[in-house]
Amino acid sequence: MTDRHVLEAGSQPPLLYPPYKSTVKRAPAQPLIIVPGRLTALTTPVYGYLPIGDTDNDLTRQHIGEPQGERIIVAGRVLDEDGRPVPHTLVELWQCNAAGRYRHGRDNHPAPIDPNFSGAGRTMTDADGRYRFVTIKPGAYPWGNHDNAWRPAHIHFSLFGRSLATRLVTQMYFPSDPLCAYDPMFQSVRDPRAQQRLVSRFELSLTEPNWALGYAFDIVLRGRESTPFEGRV
Protein backbone atom coordinates (compact mmCIF):
# COMPACT_ATOMS: atom_id res chain seq x y z
CA MET A 1 0.00 0.00 0.00
CA THR A 2 1.29 3.45 -0.77
CA ASP A 3 0.43 6.79 0.70
CA ARG A 4 -1.29 7.69 -2.56
CA HIS A 5 -4.38 6.31 -0.96
CA VAL A 6 -6.39 8.48 1.28
CA LEU A 7 -6.35 6.74 4.61
CA GLU A 8 -8.97 7.97 6.98
CA ALA A 9 -8.36 8.39 10.65
CA GLY A 10 -10.06 6.20 13.19
CA SER A 11 -11.91 3.00 12.82
CA GLN A 12 -13.57 3.39 9.45
CA PRO A 13 -12.24 2.46 6.01
CA PRO A 14 -12.00 5.07 3.24
CA LEU A 15 -14.65 5.10 0.53
CA LEU A 16 -12.06 5.01 -2.25
CA TYR A 17 -9.63 2.15 -1.75
CA PRO A 18 -8.21 1.12 -5.15
CA PRO A 19 -6.87 -2.28 -4.00
CA TYR A 20 -10.57 -3.17 -3.72
CA LYS A 21 -11.37 -2.54 -7.35
CA SER A 22 -15.12 -2.11 -7.08
CA THR A 23 -14.61 1.08 -5.04
CA VAL A 24 -13.16 2.88 -8.06
CA LYS A 25 -16.43 3.43 -9.93
CA ARG A 26 -18.67 3.46 -6.88
CA ALA A 27 -17.01 5.64 -4.25
CA PRO A 28 -18.29 9.23 -4.38
CA ALA A 29 -15.60 11.73 -5.36
CA GLN A 30 -17.07 14.73 -3.57
CA PRO A 31 -16.61 15.12 0.18
CA LEU A 32 -19.52 14.10 2.37
CA ILE A 33 -21.61 16.92 3.84
CA ILE A 34 -21.25 16.83 7.61
CA VAL A 35 -24.56 16.98 9.44
CA PRO A 36 -24.77 18.12 13.07
CA GLY A 37 -26.11 15.37 15.30
CA ARG A 38 -29.10 17.32 16.52
CA LEU A 39 -30.48 17.34 13.01
CA THR A 40 -30.37 13.61 12.56
CA ALA A 41 -31.43 12.28 15.93
CA LEU A 42 -33.73 9.38 15.24
CA THR A 43 -34.57 8.00 18.62
CA THR A 44 -36.76 5.09 17.65
CA PRO A 45 -35.59 1.79 16.27
CA VAL A 46 -35.13 2.54 12.63
CA TYR A 47 -36.46 -0.70 11.24
CA GLY A 48 -40.01 -1.69 10.60
CA TYR A 49 -41.75 -4.88 11.45
CA LEU A 50 -39.27 -7.69 10.99
CA PRO A 51 -40.64 -10.83 12.63
CA ILE A 52 -38.14 -13.29 14.06
CA GLY A 53 -38.78 -17.00 13.73
CA ASP A 54 -37.85 -19.80 16.11
CA THR A 55 -34.88 -21.05 14.11
CA ASP A 56 -33.65 -17.68 12.90
CA ASN A 57 -30.72 -17.75 15.33
CA ASP A 58 -29.79 -21.35 14.53
CA LEU A 59 -28.68 -21.77 10.93
CA THR A 60 -28.20 -25.51 11.47
CA ARG A 61 -31.91 -26.11 12.10
CA GLN A 62 -33.55 -24.33 9.20
CA HIS A 63 -33.94 -27.42 7.01
CA ILE A 64 -34.93 -31.06 7.38
CA GLY A 65 -31.34 -32.24 7.58
CA GLU A 66 -28.22 -30.81 9.17
CA PRO A 67 -25.83 -28.77 7.04
CA GLN A 68 -22.33 -30.08 6.27
CA GLY A 69 -19.38 -28.54 8.01
CA GLU A 70 -18.03 -27.52 11.37
CA ARG A 71 -20.80 -26.45 13.75
CA ILE A 72 -19.91 -23.26 15.62
CA ILE A 73 -21.45 -20.87 18.12
CA VAL A 74 -21.00 -17.15 17.49
CA ALA A 75 -21.97 -14.97 20.42
CA GLY A 76 -21.13 -11.63 21.92
CA ARG A 77 -22.41 -8.26 22.97
CA VAL A 78 -23.48 -5.17 21.11
CA LEU A 79 -22.05 -2.09 22.84
CA ASP A 80 -21.74 1.64 22.26
CA GLU A 81 -18.36 3.39 22.35
CA ASP A 82 -18.70 3.90 26.10
CA GLY A 83 -19.08 0.18 26.60
CA ARG A 84 -22.78 0.37 27.39
CA PRO A 85 -24.88 -2.49 26.08
CA VAL A 86 -27.31 -1.86 23.25
CA PRO A 87 -30.33 -3.93 24.29
CA HIS A 88 -33.21 -5.18 22.15
CA THR A 89 -31.63 -4.36 18.83
CA LEU A 90 -31.81 -6.42 15.68
CA VAL A 91 -28.72 -8.41 14.61
CA GLU A 92 -28.78 -9.99 11.17
CA LEU A 93 -26.10 -12.18 9.64
CA TRP A 94 -25.47 -14.03 6.41
CA GLN A 95 -22.67 -16.18 5.06
CA CYS A 96 -21.58 -18.83 2.59
CA ASN A 97 -21.61 -22.53 3.43
CA ALA A 98 -18.74 -24.69 4.64
CA ALA A 99 -17.50 -25.13 1.08
CA GLY A 100 -17.35 -21.40 0.40
CA ARG A 101 -20.54 -21.15 -1.69
CA TYR A 102 -23.42 -18.73 -1.17
CA ARG A 103 -26.91 -19.86 -1.94
CA HIS A 104 -27.14 -17.08 -4.50
CA GLY A 105 -27.74 -17.08 -8.24
CA ARG A 106 -24.74 -14.90 -8.98
CA ASP A 107 -22.26 -17.01 -7.01
CA ASN A 108 -20.55 -19.17 -9.63
CA HIS A 109 -17.77 -20.57 -7.46
CA PRO A 110 -17.67 -24.27 -8.38
CA ALA A 111 -18.17 -25.54 -4.84
CA PRO A 112 -21.20 -27.54 -3.77
CA ILE A 113 -24.42 -25.96 -2.60
CA ASP A 114 -25.66 -27.45 0.66
CA PRO A 115 -29.40 -28.11 0.46
CA ASN A 116 -29.58 -27.90 4.25
CA PHE A 117 -28.01 -24.47 4.56
CA SER A 118 -29.51 -21.12 3.61
CA GLY A 119 -26.89 -19.04 5.38
CA ALA A 120 -29.05 -16.31 6.91
CA GLY A 121 -30.01 -15.59 10.50
CA ARG A 122 -31.38 -12.88 12.73
CA THR A 123 -31.94 -12.29 16.40
CA MET A 124 -32.51 -9.52 18.93
CA THR A 125 -30.00 -8.62 21.63
CA ASP A 126 -31.22 -9.22 25.17
CA ALA A 127 -31.39 -6.66 27.99
CA ASP A 128 -27.57 -6.85 28.38
CA GLY A 129 -26.90 -6.44 24.67
CA ARG A 130 -26.09 -10.13 24.22
CA TYR A 131 -26.76 -12.20 21.12
CA ARG A 132 -26.00 -15.78 20.13
CA PHE A 133 -26.12 -17.74 16.88
CA VAL A 134 -25.44 -21.36 16.01
CA THR A 135 -24.12 -21.82 12.51
CA ILE A 136 -21.52 -23.58 10.35
CA LYS A 137 -18.01 -22.25 9.93
CA PRO A 138 -17.98 -20.61 6.49
CA GLY A 139 -15.35 -21.57 3.92
CA ALA A 140 -12.92 -19.29 2.12
CA TYR A 141 -13.71 -18.65 -1.53
CA PRO A 142 -12.05 -17.09 -4.57
CA TRP A 143 -13.14 -13.79 -6.08
CA GLY A 144 -12.17 -11.79 -9.13
CA ASN A 145 -10.59 -8.73 -7.54
CA HIS A 146 -7.01 -9.64 -8.44
CA ASP A 147 -4.94 -12.64 -9.41
CA ASN A 148 -5.44 -15.56 -7.01
CA ALA A 149 -7.71 -13.50 -4.74
CA TRP A 150 -9.42 -15.35 -1.89
CA ARG A 151 -11.78 -13.97 0.70
CA PRO A 152 -10.91 -15.07 4.24
CA ALA A 153 -13.69 -16.99 5.96
CA HIS A 154 -16.15 -14.36 7.18
CA ILE A 155 -19.69 -13.78 8.35
CA HIS A 156 -21.59 -10.63 7.34
CA PHE A 157 -23.38 -8.73 10.10
CA SER A 158 -26.00 -5.98 9.90
CA LEU A 159 -27.15 -3.88 12.87
CA PHE A 160 -29.36 -0.85 13.35
CA GLY A 161 -28.75 0.40 16.88
CA ARG A 162 -30.71 3.42 18.02
CA SER A 163 -30.13 6.10 15.45
CA LEU A 164 -29.19 6.72 11.88
CA ALA A 165 -25.57 7.15 12.98
CA THR A 166 -25.35 3.68 14.48
CA ARG A 167 -26.38 1.76 11.35
CA LEU A 168 -23.62 -0.76 10.67
CA VAL A 169 -22.90 -3.43 8.11
CA THR A 170 -19.66 -5.26 8.85
CA GLN A 171 -17.91 -8.61 8.58
CA MET A 172 -16.59 -10.97 11.22
CA TYR A 173 -13.35 -12.82 10.59
CA PHE A 174 -11.77 -15.81 12.33
CA PRO A 175 -8.61 -15.81 14.45
CA SER A 176 -5.24 -16.48 12.81
CA ASP A 177 -6.61 -16.60 9.27
CA PRO A 178 -3.61 -16.16 6.92
CA LEU A 179 -5.88 -14.81 4.19
CA CYS A 180 -6.66 -11.60 6.10
CA ALA A 181 -3.18 -10.28 5.28
CA TYR A 182 -4.02 -10.44 1.57
CA ASP A 183 -7.65 -9.30 1.73
CA PRO A 184 -8.31 -5.74 0.54
CA MET A 185 -11.56 -5.52 2.47
CA PHE A 186 -9.90 -6.40 5.76
CA GLN A 187 -6.85 -4.29 4.92
CA SER A 188 -8.99 -1.25 4.05
CA VAL A 189 -9.20 -0.83 7.82
CA ARG A 190 -5.77 0.55 8.67
CA ASP A 191 -5.85 0.90 12.45
CA PRO A 192 -4.60 -2.42 13.89
CA ARG A 193 -6.95 -2.11 16.87
CA ALA A 194 -9.87 -1.65 14.51
CA GLN A 195 -8.73 -4.67 12.51
CA GLN A 196 -8.69 -6.76 15.67
CA ARG A 197 -12.22 -5.57 16.46
CA LEU A 198 -13.36 -7.44 13.33
CA VAL A 199 -11.67 -10.71 14.32
CA SER A 200 -13.61 -13.10 16.51
CA ARG A 201 -11.91 -14.86 19.41
CA PHE A 202 -12.00 -18.56 20.18
CA GLU A 203 -13.74 -18.83 23.53
CA LEU A 204 -13.75 -22.03 25.54
CA SER A 205 -16.57 -20.79 27.77
CA LEU A 206 -18.84 -20.48 24.73
CA THR A 207 -17.77 -23.88 23.45
CA GLU A 208 -20.26 -26.66 24.13
CA PRO A 209 -18.72 -30.04 24.99
CA ASN A 210 -19.21 -32.68 22.31
CA TRP A 211 -21.15 -30.21 20.21
CA ALA A 212 -19.65 -26.98 18.85
CA LEU A 213 -16.71 -24.58 19.14
CA GLY A 214 -17.50 -21.11 20.43
CA TYR A 215 -16.33 -17.79 18.98
CA ALA A 216 -16.82 -14.49 20.79
CA PHE A 217 -17.53 -11.43 18.67
CA ASP A 218 -18.43 -8.10 20.29
CA ILE A 219 -19.75 -5.33 18.09
CA VAL A 220 -19.27 -1.66 18.98
CA LEU A 221 -21.70 0.76 17.38
CA ARG A 222 -20.69 4.35 16.81
CA GLY A 223 -21.82 6.91 19.30
CA ARG A 224 -21.71 7.69 22.99
CA GLU A 225 -24.39 8.78 25.41
CA SER A 226 -26.86 7.15 23.09
CA THR A 227 -28.98 5.87 25.94
CA PRO A 228 -29.31 7.20 29.48
CA PHE A 229 -28.13 4.11 31.31
CA GLU A 230 -27.30 4.27 35.00
CA GLY A 231 -23.61 3.66 35.55
CA ARG A 232 -21.15 1.76 33.50
CA VAL A 233 -21.14 -1.94 32.91
Place this chain on the structure above:
Amino acid sequence: MNASGQKRQEPEPLIASSSQTIGPFFHVGPGAGDRCGVVAAPGVPGERIRLRVQVLDGDGAPVNDALVELQHADANGVRPGPVEPGDPPPAFSGFGRLATSEDGACCFETIRPGASSPDEAAHITVCLFMRGLLRHLVTRVYFDGDPALDRDAILALVPAARRATLVARPTGDGATWEFVVRLQGDRETVFFDV
Protein backbone atom coordinates in the same frame (compact mmCIF):
# COMPACT_ATOMS: atom_id res chain seq x y z
CA MET B 1 -11.72 16.12 40.40
CA ASN B 2 -10.64 13.46 42.86
CA ALA B 3 -9.18 13.90 46.35
CA SER B 4 -5.70 14.74 45.13
CA GLY B 5 -7.02 17.47 42.85
CA GLN B 6 -6.28 15.62 39.64
CA LYS B 7 -8.82 15.48 36.91
CA ARG B 8 -10.36 12.07 36.86
CA GLN B 9 -9.37 10.10 33.82
CA GLU B 10 -12.25 9.28 31.54
CA PRO B 11 -11.97 5.71 30.37
CA GLU B 12 -10.81 5.38 26.79
CA PRO B 13 -13.78 4.94 24.51
CA LEU B 14 -13.97 1.60 22.76
CA ILE B 15 -12.96 1.66 19.14
CA ALA B 16 -16.05 1.28 16.98
CA SER B 17 -16.52 -1.70 14.71
CA SER B 18 -15.43 -0.85 11.19
CA SER B 19 -17.89 -0.84 8.37
CA GLN B 20 -17.30 -3.46 5.69
CA THR B 21 -18.98 -3.83 2.33
CA ILE B 22 -22.33 -5.57 2.16
CA GLY B 23 -20.90 -7.49 -0.81
CA PRO B 24 -22.75 -8.90 -3.81
CA PHE B 25 -24.59 -11.72 -2.03
CA PHE B 26 -26.61 -9.86 0.61
CA HIS B 27 -29.81 -11.05 -1.07
CA VAL B 28 -29.54 -14.26 0.95
CA GLY B 29 -29.46 -12.18 4.12
CA PRO B 30 -30.98 -8.92 5.34
CA GLY B 31 -34.69 -9.20 5.26
CA ALA B 32 -34.46 -12.08 2.78
CA GLY B 33 -37.83 -13.37 3.84
CA ASP B 34 -39.61 -10.06 4.19
CA ARG B 35 -37.85 -7.57 1.97
CA CYS B 36 -40.22 -4.71 2.18
CA GLY B 37 -41.13 -2.36 -0.58
CA VAL B 38 -44.38 -1.35 1.07
CA VAL B 39 -43.55 1.34 3.60
CA ALA B 40 -47.17 2.38 4.11
CA ALA B 41 -49.95 -0.17 3.74
CA PRO B 42 -53.07 0.77 1.75
CA GLY B 43 -55.38 2.83 3.90
CA VAL B 44 -52.67 4.74 5.75
CA PRO B 45 -53.70 8.41 5.70
CA GLY B 46 -51.79 10.53 3.24
CA GLU B 47 -51.09 11.05 -0.42
CA ARG B 48 -50.09 7.71 -1.90
CA ILE B 49 -46.88 7.80 -3.89
CA ARG B 50 -44.36 5.45 -5.40
CA LEU B 51 -40.69 6.30 -5.04
CA ARG B 52 -38.43 4.86 -7.71
CA VAL B 53 -34.77 4.96 -6.73
CA GLN B 54 -32.22 4.26 -9.44
CA VAL B 55 -28.50 3.94 -8.73
CA LEU B 56 -25.84 4.70 -11.37
CA ASP B 57 -22.11 4.14 -11.04
CA GLY B 58 -19.20 6.32 -12.22
CA ASP B 59 -19.72 5.16 -15.81
CA GLY B 60 -23.43 5.91 -15.64
CA ALA B 61 -24.12 2.18 -15.64
CA PRO B 62 -26.99 0.84 -13.52
CA VAL B 63 -25.93 -0.70 -10.22
CA ASN B 64 -27.86 -3.97 -10.13
CA ASP B 65 -26.63 -5.13 -6.73
CA ALA B 66 -27.41 -2.27 -4.37
CA LEU B 67 -29.53 -2.50 -1.24
CA VAL B 68 -31.67 0.59 -0.72
CA GLU B 69 -33.10 1.32 2.71
CA LEU B 70 -35.39 4.22 3.42
CA GLN B 71 -37.19 5.68 6.36
CA HIS B 72 -39.53 8.59 6.71
CA ALA B 73 -42.21 10.23 8.83
CA ASP B 74 -45.94 9.90 8.25
CA ALA B 75 -48.14 12.47 6.55
CA ASN B 76 -48.18 14.55 9.74
CA GLY B 77 -44.41 14.50 10.09
CA VAL B 78 -44.49 11.97 12.94
CA ARG B 79 -41.92 9.20 12.93
CA PRO B 80 -43.29 5.78 13.79
CA GLY B 81 -42.81 4.55 17.33
CA PRO B 82 -40.89 1.46 18.38
CA VAL B 83 -42.06 -1.95 17.28
CA GLU B 84 -41.55 -4.76 19.76
CA PRO B 85 -40.98 -8.32 18.60
CA GLY B 86 -44.38 -9.99 18.56
CA ASP B 87 -46.29 -6.80 17.86
CA PRO B 88 -48.58 -7.00 14.84
CA PRO B 89 -47.16 -5.32 11.77
CA PRO B 90 -47.96 -1.62 11.83
CA ALA B 91 -49.83 -0.21 8.83
CA PHE B 92 -47.15 2.43 8.59
CA SER B 93 -43.67 1.11 9.38
CA GLY B 94 -41.83 4.10 8.00
CA PHE B 95 -39.09 1.71 6.89
CA GLY B 96 -38.43 0.09 3.52
CA ARG B 97 -35.68 -2.11 2.14
CA LEU B 98 -35.28 -3.33 -1.43
CA ALA B 99 -32.53 -4.59 -3.69
CA THR B 100 -32.09 -2.94 -7.08
CA SER B 101 -32.92 -4.87 -10.26
CA GLU B 102 -30.96 -5.12 -13.52
CA ASP B 103 -31.94 -1.54 -14.37
CA GLY B 104 -30.37 -0.34 -11.12
CA ALA B 105 -33.76 0.62 -9.74
CA CYS B 106 -36.25 -0.37 -7.09
CA CYS B 107 -39.67 1.06 -6.33
CA PHE B 108 -41.25 1.67 -2.93
CA GLU B 109 -44.96 2.04 -2.19
CA THR B 110 -45.62 4.62 0.46
CA ILE B 111 -47.23 7.93 1.33
CA ARG B 112 -45.77 11.36 0.93
CA PRO B 113 -44.23 12.31 4.27
CA GLY B 114 -44.96 15.51 6.13
CA ALA B 115 -42.40 17.86 7.60
CA SER B 116 -41.47 17.20 11.24
CA SER B 117 -40.64 20.78 12.16
CA PRO B 118 -40.97 24.30 10.79
CA ASP B 119 -37.31 24.46 9.72
CA GLU B 120 -37.45 21.28 7.74
CA ALA B 121 -38.83 20.22 4.39
CA ALA B 122 -40.51 16.84 4.07
CA HIS B 123 -37.97 14.24 3.08
CA ILE B 124 -37.07 10.56 2.98
CA THR B 125 -33.77 9.37 4.43
CA VAL B 126 -31.98 6.82 2.27
CA CYS B 127 -29.12 4.46 3.12
CA LEU B 128 -27.31 2.77 0.24
CA PHE B 129 -25.26 -0.40 0.51
CA MET B 130 -23.45 -2.21 -2.28
CA ARG B 131 -20.38 -4.10 -3.39
CA GLY B 132 -17.67 -1.50 -3.75
CA LEU B 133 -18.89 0.61 -0.83
CA LEU B 134 -16.73 -0.06 2.22
CA ARG B 135 -19.07 2.24 4.13
CA HIS B 136 -22.72 2.77 3.31
CA LEU B 137 -23.90 6.11 1.97
CA VAL B 138 -26.63 8.30 3.44
CA THR B 139 -28.65 10.73 1.39
CA ARG B 140 -32.04 12.46 1.45
CA VAL B 141 -34.90 12.64 -1.00
CA TYR B 142 -36.78 15.93 -1.13
CA PHE B 143 -39.80 16.69 -3.31
CA ASP B 144 -39.65 19.00 -6.28
CA GLY B 145 -41.87 22.04 -5.93
CA ASP B 146 -42.01 21.93 -2.14
CA PRO B 147 -41.95 25.57 -0.95
CA ALA B 148 -40.25 24.45 2.28
CA LEU B 149 -37.05 23.51 0.41
CA ASP B 150 -35.83 27.07 0.90
CA ARG B 151 -35.93 26.82 4.67
CA ASP B 152 -34.66 23.28 5.20
CA ALA B 153 -31.72 23.36 7.63
CA ILE B 154 -29.92 20.40 6.12
CA LEU B 155 -30.40 21.44 2.52
CA ALA B 156 -28.90 24.77 3.56
CA LEU B 157 -25.65 22.92 4.41
CA VAL B 158 -25.38 21.82 0.77
CA PRO B 159 -23.75 24.06 -1.86
CA ALA B 160 -26.60 25.57 -3.87
CA ALA B 161 -25.37 24.12 -7.14
CA ARG B 162 -25.63 20.57 -5.78
CA ARG B 163 -29.04 20.76 -4.08
CA ALA B 164 -30.91 19.59 -7.17
CA THR B 165 -29.26 16.17 -6.79
CA LEU B 166 -31.42 15.64 -3.69
CA VAL B 167 -34.76 16.46 -5.29
CA ALA B 168 -37.06 13.75 -6.63
CA ARG B 169 -39.23 14.64 -9.59
CA PRO B 170 -42.70 13.39 -10.52
CA THR B 171 -43.01 11.26 -13.62
CA GLY B 172 -45.88 10.91 -16.07
CA ASP B 173 -48.55 9.47 -13.79
CA GLY B 174 -47.98 12.13 -11.14
CA ALA B 175 -47.91 9.56 -8.33
CA THR B 176 -44.46 8.14 -9.07
CA TRP B 177 -41.47 10.17 -7.99
CA GLU B 178 -38.09 9.42 -9.44
CA PHE B 179 -34.82 9.83 -7.58
CA VAL B 180 -31.58 9.06 -9.38
CA VAL B 181 -28.45 8.41 -7.32
CA ARG B 182 -25.30 9.20 -9.25
CA LEU B 183 -22.29 7.87 -7.36
CA GLN B 184 -19.82 9.98 -9.34
CA GLY B 185 -19.70 12.55 -12.14
CA ASP B 186 -20.70 16.17 -12.59
CA ARG B 187 -24.15 15.51 -11.16
CA GLU B 188 -22.86 13.36 -8.29
CA THR B 189 -25.51 13.00 -5.61
CA VAL B 190 -24.86 14.69 -2.30
CA PHE B 191 -24.13 12.24 0.50
CA PHE B 192 -24.07 13.04 4.19
CA ASP B 193 -21.78 12.20 7.06
CA VAL B 194 -24.24 11.70 9.92
